[in-house]
Amino acid sequence: MAERIKTATESESHHHEEHHIVPLIYYFGVFGVLVVGTILTYYAALVDLDWIFPGANTLLALLIAFFKMGCVVLIFMHVWWSSRLIWLTAIAGFFWLAIMFAFTMQDYLTRGAGVFTG
Amino acid sequence: MQNVDAINVGNIKEEPRVNYLTNGFTLKSWLLTKDHKRIAILYLVTVSAFFALGGAYASLIRLELLTPASDLLQSQTYNKVFTHHGIIMVFFFLIPSIPAILGNFLIPIMIGAKDLAFPRINLLSWYFYMAGGALTLYALLRGGVDTGWTFYTPYSTTFSNGYVMAVGLGIFINGFSSILTGLNFIVTVHTMRAPGMTWFRLPLFVWSHYATSLVMILGTPVIAITILLMALERLARIGIFDPAIGGDPILFQHLFWFYSHPAVYIMILPGFGVISELISNFSRKKIFGYEFIAFSSIAIAVFGFLVWGHHMFVSGQSIYAGLVFSFLTMVVAIPSAIKVFNWAATLYKGQISYDTPMLYALFFIGLFLIGGLTGLFLGAMGLVVHLTDTYFVVAHFHYVMVGGQVLAYLGGLHYWWSKITGKMYSEFWSKIAAIIVFVGFNLTFFPQFILGYLGMPRRYASYPDEFQVLNIFSTAGASILAIGLILPLIYLTYSIFFGAKAPANPWMLPGLEWRTASPPPTENFEETPIVTWEAYEFGEESGLDLEDARNRNKVLV
Amino acid sequence: MATHADALHDHHYHAPGLQHQFEDMGQQQESASIGMWMFLVQEIMFFGGMFTVYLVFRSKYPMAFAAGSNHLDAFWGGLNTLVLIVSSLTMALAVRYAQLGKRNLQVIFIILTMIFGTVFLGVKAIEYTKKYKEGIVPVAGLNMRTAKTASTHPGGRELSTRTGDTQDPRESLNTGVSESNTHETGEHSYYNPTGTFVWTDASLAAQAQQGGYLTDSEKIGYFSNGELNANKFRDKVRIFFWIYFVMTGLHALHMIIGLGVMAWLLWKAWMGTFSAAYYSPVEMSGLYWHFVDIVWIFLFPLLYLLGRHFLHGGAGH
Numbered sequence: 001m002a003e004r005i006k007t008a009t010e011s012e013s014h015h016h017e018e019h020h021i022v023p024l025i026y027y028f029g030v031f032g033v034l035v036v037g038t039i040l041t042y043y044a045a046l047v048d049l050d051w052i053f054p055g056a057n058t059l060l061a062l063l064i065a066f067f068k069m070g071c072v073v074l075i076f077m078h079v080w081w082s083s084r085l086i087w088l089t090a091i092a093g094f095f096w097l098a099i100m101f102a103f104t105m106q107d108y109l110t111r112g113a114g115v116f117t118g
Numbered sequence: 119m120q121n122v123d124a125i126n127v128g129n130i131k132e133e134p135r136v137n138y139l140t141n142g143f144t145l146k147s148w149l150l151t152k153d154h155k156r157i158a159i160l161y162l163v164t165v166s167a168f169f170a171l172g173g174a175y176a177s178l179i180r181l182e183l184l185t186p187a188s189d190l191l192q193s194q195t196y197n198k199v200f201t202h203h204g205i206i207m208v209f210f211f212l213i214p215s216i217p218a219i220l221g222n223f224l225i226p227i228m229i230g231a232k233d234l235a236f237p238r239i240n241l242l243s244w245y246f247y248m249a250g251g252a253l254t255l256y257a258l259l260r261g262g263v264d265t266g267w268t269f270y271t272p273y274s275t276t277f278s279n280g281y282v283m284a285v286g287l288g289i290f291i292n293g294f295s296s297i298l299t300g301l302n303f304i305v306t307v308h309t310m311r312a313p314g315m316t317w318f319r320l321p322l323f324v325w326s327h328y329a330t331s332l333v334m335i336l337g338t339p340v341i342a343i344t345i346l347l348m349a350l351e352r353l354a355r356i357g358i359f360d361p362a363i364g365g366d367p368i369l370f371q372h373l374f375w376f377y378s379h380p381a382v383y384i385m386i387l388p389g390f391g392v393i394s395e396l397i398s399n400f401s402r403k404k405i406f407g408y409e410f411i412a413f414s415s416i417a418i419a420v421f422g423f424l425v426w427g428h429h430m431f432v433s434g435q436s437i438y439a440g441l442v443f444s445f446l447t448m449v450v451a452i453p454s455a456i457k458v459f460n461w462a463a464t465l466y467k468g469q470i471s472y473d474t475p476m477l478y479a480l481f482f483i484g485l486f487l488i489g490g491l492t493g494l495f496l497g498a499m500g501l502v503v504h505l506t507d508t509y510f511v512v513a514h515f516h517y518v519m520v521g522g523q524v525l526a527y528l529g530g531l532h533y534w535w536s537k538i539t540g541k542m543y544s545e546f547w548s549k550i551a552a553i554i555v556f557v558g559f560n561l562t563f564f565p566q567f568i569l570g571y572l573g574m575p576r577r578y579a580s581y582p583d584e585f586q587v588l589n590i591f592s593t594a595g596a597s598i599l600a601i602g603l604i605l606p607l608i609y610l611t612y613s614i615f616f617g618a619k620a621p622a623n624p625w626m627l628p629g630l631e632w633r634t635a636s637p638p639p640t641e642n643f644e645e646t647p648i649v650t651w652e653a654y655e656f657g658e659e660s661g662l663d664l665e666d667a668r669n670r671n672k673v674l675v
Numbered sequence: 676m677a678t679h680a681d682a683l684h685d686h687h688y689h690a691p692g693l694q695h696q697f698e699d700m701g702q703q704q705e706s707a708s709i710g711m712w713m714f715l716v717q718e719i720m721f722f723g724g725m726f727t728v729y730l731v732f733r734s735k736y737p738m739a740f741a742a743g744s745n746h747l748d749a750f751w752g753g754l755n756t757l758v759l760i761v762s763s764l765t766m767a768l769a770v771r772y773a774q775l776g777k778r779n780l781q782v783i784f785i786i787l788t789m790i791f792g793t794v795f796l797g798v799k800a801i802e803y804t805k806k807y808k809e810g811i812v813p814v815a816g817l818n819m820r821t822a823k824t825a826s827t828h829p830g831g832r833e834l835s836t837r838t839g840d841t842q843d844p845r846e847s848l849n850t851g852v853s854e855s856n857t858h859e860t861g862e863h864s865y866y867n868p869t870g871t872f873v874w875t876d877a878s879l880a881a882q883a884q885q886g887g888y889l890t891d892s893e894k895i896g897y898f899s900n901g902e903l904n905a906n907k908f909r910d911k912v913r914i915f916f917w918i919y920f921v922m923t924g925l926h927a928l929h930m931i932i933g934l935g936v937m938a939w940l941l942w943k944a945w946m947g948t949f950s951a952a953y954y955s956p957v958e959m960s961g962l963y964w965h966f967v968d969i970v971w972i973f974l975f976p977l978l979y980l981l982g983r984h985f986l987h988g989g990a991g992h
């Protein structure tokens with residue numbers, strides 16, 4: 001008992017305590033990625049990619065958006081340096097969103113109406 | 119460890135200097151309190167008021183259904199009455215009942231903390247609850263709504279003729295109360311546990327509230343946005359839920375049930391938690407399969423999000439989706455079954471004492487079993503075509519909601535009453551009341567299974583003559599049930615003023631909440647406890663000589 | 676043991692910003708950050724409901740969505756994306772300087788964040804106003820009045836010049852010139868007296884019909900008796916604009932709340948409340964701000980850019 005009063009918290013917060021100061025270069029790096037990503041999103045939307053498969057444009061736009069989001073979450077929001085619980089929380093949020101999308105769409109997509117059928 | 123000594127010395131503990139109840143008597147000291155225990159009392163009072171109001175509506179429904187014709191109430195009024203009943207009972211009674219009252223009071227104590235992680239947010243939750251409740255009440259008094267508690271479009275949009283917006287807003291605001299409570303609980307369980315209180319030493323009550331909180335956080339915002347959309351739809355008349363111009367009423371149902379099926383677990387998981395406590399403690403035996411019960415709560419919280427379509431089998435949802443939802447509905451029943459088996463195994467060879475809370479717990483197991491199994495009937499895609507929208511569904515969900523959660527709530531309230539108020543209630547009257555509730559409940563709702571099976575539809579003010587006998591049974595049962603519910607109100611209130619003073623540990627149990635005074639001091643414990651024992655530890659490892667103390671206690675009482 | 680715990684307790688009790696229910700700053704910090712993340716999960720699900728609505732209707736009526744989207748101004752949308760990204764950077768820096776305990780830099784970056792946030796809202800206001808004047812706010816009874824200048828420019832001219840000087844007839848269709856518009860000559864300044872949603876361009880649907888890539892819902896949703904029906908198409912476009920307004924509106928609401936939080940933070944930072952030991956309010960507000968930014972990262976392509984490729988070529992089917 002002489003050591004610390006809160007053993008329970010400690011086991012979860014291992015490296016969280018030291019409050020990582022992120023070097024500036026990371027922040028500006030992410031900023032650069034975001035700007036480039038935005039411009040890329042814009043120009044990619046002008047090119048017709050439907051010849052690959054219908055909806056390819058949207059997929060590309062979403063991939064870029066997810067990448068941008070990843071950068072913001074990991075660096076700006078410090079998740080990279082956070083405890084496992086925070087990782088889990090961030091992932092769980094999107095996982096549940098995916099549940100909502102998937103289980104709603106499994107109804108709509110099997111009603112006879114397809115998405116972007118070509 | 120003075121608590122131990124206090125208990126072992128024969129249970130006559132010194133009065134604490136001030137307890138949380140005597141720490142301030144002004145109105146302000148209550149309305150602006152940040153003490154989780156006082157906030158729990160605020161909830162207790164207000165939630166009970168809503169329960170009474172919901173009960174009044176229920177009586178109206180049962181009275182109307184005494185006769186086949188719609189005589190006491192016109193159909194219009196009847197629609198409003200059952201809608202109001204549903205809204206009040208679900209959103210303003212059942213959802214906050216166990217979590218906001220018992221959970222609020224007990225979680226910090228059970229984990230050895232001084233308070234929840236965010237006491238101010240906790241108070242804010244109560245104000246959200248009050249604001250939402252007040253707005254809803256206002257709307258109900260002005261004329262209310264007749265959409266059913268489910269607010270299905272187009273009843274709530276195109277054909278709405280009531281105060282849908284105001285009631286919707288009320289529920290929207292109330293939703294934040296739920297979200298913030300869940301958030302508070304989760305953070306508290308993660309960061310506020312006392313030294314030595316590891317995850318697997320947590321009482322199962324805490325685990326089940328953790329699972330409930332997950333559902334609150336992940337589900338409630340969806341009902342918020344759904345209600346918002348519904349309100350905007352009324353405002354702007356775009357028709358995203360109106361098939362005439364390309365909208366989709368089934369989308370509303372998807373969004374609604376994405377929350378509302380998981381919400382039924384908000385309405386039962388806390389009950390599971392209470393029952394785990396009661397079964398183990400009143401069998402004086404370590405709970406069987408602790409990890410299974412703990413993880414089955416989490417499993418329910420997760421899988422509960424995958425089955426919402428079982429409310430939409432006949433709505434026009436695709437057959438394929440129906441099949442998937444039907445299958446997953448069967449799967450989600452497994453964790454609930456696991457709990458029931460574990461409770462049964464705990465009872466086996468236990469030293470069972472039939473105190474009032476235990477009576478409720480045993481009733482719970484029986485009634486929940488019926489409720490859950492009939493849920494499986496309803497989850498079977500073929501069978502449900504016959505049973506959906508009949509009294510069978512009504513009976514099903516009352517078996518789980520009333521037979522389940524309400525009985526668990528009553529059991530829990532009795533169990534912790536001495537801790538909350540510091541007074542003992544009358545064991546005699548409480549047992550009588552519990553039995554009356556059980557009898558009244560079954561008489562009310564069992565006939566409804568038969569009625570539904572025979573084809574009596576729900577939500578109508580009149581019915582064919584041949585259903586009258588069973589309906590009379592049901593109404594008679596409801597009267598008995600009402601007596602059973604009014605009795606506790608009387609003897610519990612009586613006990614506050616005239617009841618015997620409660621000792622810190624009236625049942626000689628090992629949980630942390632029994633190791634502080636009744637009622638507890640504002641900081642919960644005189645000093646931060648250090649936990650060295652497992653949950654439900656009745657042996658010497660608990661640090662208390664419970665048997666010895668119990669025997670001496672018997673002599674004393 | 677008791678004495679030791681007490682000593683610890685007393686020692687920490689005087690830490691600035693430590694609330695009574697916590698034992699130490701680490702615990703408080705940990706609680707705040709878990710709590711904030713739980714709140715963000717809640718926000719994800721809140722917006723998630725809207726994204727589900729979007730997903731359902733977009734998969735049903737992709738062409739109406741494309742048509743509506745093409746009418747949004749990708750320039751303003753893109754600009755706003757950049758503005759928000761800059762504000763996210765300044766916010767991240769504000770947090771960093773709070774961590775380092777540098778009051779002045781912290782204050783400066785909070786102010787910068789607020790400025791960019793306000794610019795964002797300003798641009799949104801410009802966009803909304805434009806939609807309002809064009810009569811494509813999908814709320815029955817709105818869209819009634821034209822701008823004040825309308826009386827001096829009666830008829831549809833004012834509108835067709837508004838989107839630029841192109842003579843492309845499609846372009847003028849895109850601005851949604853309605854019949855009622857031509858009736859309203861004279862001193863009445865009502866462009867759209869019934870306040871209904873105005874939209875006449877169904878060319879994308881025709882294009883998709885020729886290309887053979889209509890969805891099943893579209894085949895029912897845009898056509899009556901086998902004929903392309905401009906009114907039925909308009910209703911679907913209106914659903915797009917409805918979703919657009921609700922989503923961006925909720926996002927803007929979050930921005931406004933964010934600005935309120937920033938104002939409070941600014942005051943606190945100004946007073947020198949935050950130090951290397953206690954800065955979690957800055958950090959938590961930062962999390963919120965970044966989250967709102969992320970929502971926009973998705974809204975931008977999903978609302979503004981989803982049909983652009985149909986305008987250029989679009990013959991690849």
Ligand code: HEM
Pocket residue numbers: 268382383385386428429447448450451454489490491492493494495496497498502505506507511514515518519522523
């Ligand atoms: C054991 C697991 C359960 C299963 C398999 C199950 C299954 C079902 C099914 C399939 C329905 C839809 C019936 C229909 O509308 O045709 C239903 C309705 C309902 N269930 Fe359950 N259920 C279970 C547990 C619960 C619990 C624990 C609660 C609440 C505490 C609950 C509350 C409700 C409610 C309120 C409805 C009716 C909703 C309405 O239409 O107004 N159920 N259940």
Ligand SMILES: [Cu+2]
Pocket residue numbers: 378379382425426428429
């Ligand atoms: Cu369900």
